[in-house]
Amino acid sequence: MVAGKGKFVIRGGKVVDQLGVRQADLLVDQGQIVFSGTNVDASSDFEQIDASGCVVAPGFVDLHCHLREPGQAGSETIISGSEAGVLGGYTALLAMPNTNPPVDSVEIVQYLSSKSKDAALDVYFSAAITKGRSGESLTEMSKLHQAGVRIFTDDGNGVQDPQLMRRALEYSKGLGVTLAQHCEDLKLSNGGSINEGSVSSLLGIRAIPNAAEDVMVARDIELVRMTGAKLHFLHVSTSRSAQMVAQAKMDGLAITAEVTPHHLNFTDARLMDFNPIFKVNPPLRSENDRRGLWKAYFEEVFDAVATDHAPHPKSSKEATLDQASFGMIGLQAAFGAVNSELYRQLCQAGSENSTETVLTDQQLLQLIGMFTWKPAKIAQIDSRHGGPLVKGRPANITIVNMEHKWQLGEGDIRSLSVNSPYFDHQLMGKVAFTFVNGNLAVKEGELCR
């Protein structure tokens, strides 16, 4: 998105970026941060933004969303997804290539890039690892890299063939790009709809065992060990996979991993009444797995929170559990969903902080880092996104009222689809302002377009 012309002074906020936590004011002019510090001196032509009591963070970066173009523009478009994104505090989205046709050629990347010029934020495109996402032959990764692609993934499918995955990792290493794997052994998931466990047993639903994910995580860790390539694990859902990622990182492998707000918030118990809104892939797992994901969160196993924002029309969710589409939307609720559940986890853990409603600096840095500079680095967009919020950087800034309790209503949804699991859910932490390249995209929680 082109740089804004506006002048803003952001006063009184707590700046949280990779340099640390500090009270600071920011001046924004011509799309850039032109001053960061205390005792700011702003002339009257700077619009005043009151950030007192708020966290001023780099704009959020989502490594994992489905913007449905080309092919399913009735569910979402780049534009509608970008508007939902800025409301959720995002300034950069990485759109997944499982479109129709899939993003597997330079032509499609160029077409989508031109379509995203009017988006409310910066949209980047991941491309498929295999042609047609069919798992049979590699896309022209070198040309796609030259066209700007930095992440390759067959998301929605994992690359089933281990030899092809080895070749993809080797080729990607030469280009310096990152592969991202949706870990699911399709033979083991066997057409299942929900997690295999006590709920699927009771409901009589064909189910996806943890092992469907875990065996591919284990396989790919060994392929990374062999090739020395970079690999990002999408939407880790099991306790065991999180443990394996932790070990692989300790071994020094170039592995990163993301976790979704919904896997941190929900378990398969939500499916006891067959509600298809909670059908997602990988499936919501057991409480034991959810505990394992939070344990991994606190041990900094995850590099990013990613939404896996997956818009679907009502008709594909108004169906039996086995027939309904996988996926839920998440851009607008993501930060509030993670932040509010983080508070609950801290209270349950009875930490020293439990009686207070304010995160420690350490906790804030961890949380904000997973929404900003860590995913920006994985996507190799850290020259523009993810901070730090210092003089000379692009003004991609998100201001969050951390204690603001709110609920997401269907009428608030800016996506073209409303398959959100967060209606009637108490959320805490609301995005008040989003600046995209110096443009005020969200003001006091409302879209500015």
Add this chain to the structure above:
Amino acid sequence: MSRSLISISDLTDAEIEKILDLSKVFAEVNSREIPKVPALKGKTVATLFFENSTRTRLSFELAASRLSADVITFSVAGSSVAKGESLRDTAETIESLGADLIVMRHPSSGSVKLVSEWLRVPMVNAGDGAFQHPTQGLLDAVTLIEHFKSENNLNGVRIGIIGDVIHSRVARSNIQLMSRLGAEVVLVGPPAFLPSDISAWPVKVSYSLDEVLPELDVLYLLRIQSERFSDAVLPSLADFSSSYLLSRDRLKRARKDAVVMHPGPVIRGVEIAHEIVDSERSLIRRQVENGVPVRMAVLYWLLAANEGKLDPAW
């Protein structure tokens, strides 16, 4: 949305007792020379079957007509569903036609509950995927209560539910109902035929039919539902039968008074030896016969009892 029967867990103990009592009343009606009462005269019962069925659909339709209800039948073949109509549109159309109650069978677990949330009329689940088949559970309970001549309970009765438990809605209804009525339920089958996590279920589990056979009062064999799995769950049906077929030899090692049940349709020679199906040890015919009064009881309970006419006056 009104009261429906989707799962055994929808019923309180008192409601189970009421349905069991009502089915005795309707069993008497069925034994009359003219087995018909005007209990649901003017009501319309629709059967909406998305999956093949012979005995269940006929049993419901017979039950409805013996209560003097009008019956409309919807089956998928040749219908608008075959032309791509959505489940919701189909169900709403049936309701708009004036059905007062819909009996539905569907291959997807949870489908009847889903449809019941869209409609105002009561629904009876006639089997949804591998979730529930509550009227089968009720008719099996009636059959066993009749056999043991007990007072609406199955206290101390040891029931082995044998075979393809994981794909069986009959098993899920029966496990809940039989254990609530006081029976001890043992699930018997190879591990791949048992659901993955049943640690909270009120059952014991055995992989060996031969081991538990001498302890069982009831041998409830399930049909192997090959249509619900695609991968190599079993090496072969013959290999399964070598361990789990209720053969004449195995039956000799069972208790002398043990009885045999099956929800049908029976695949003779895979689950039960041909001649046992028709032997005096078999309650399979009684199960089918009891289907009609039990379904009369359920239809009457949902339609008339909702209007405060719980005690039949004929």
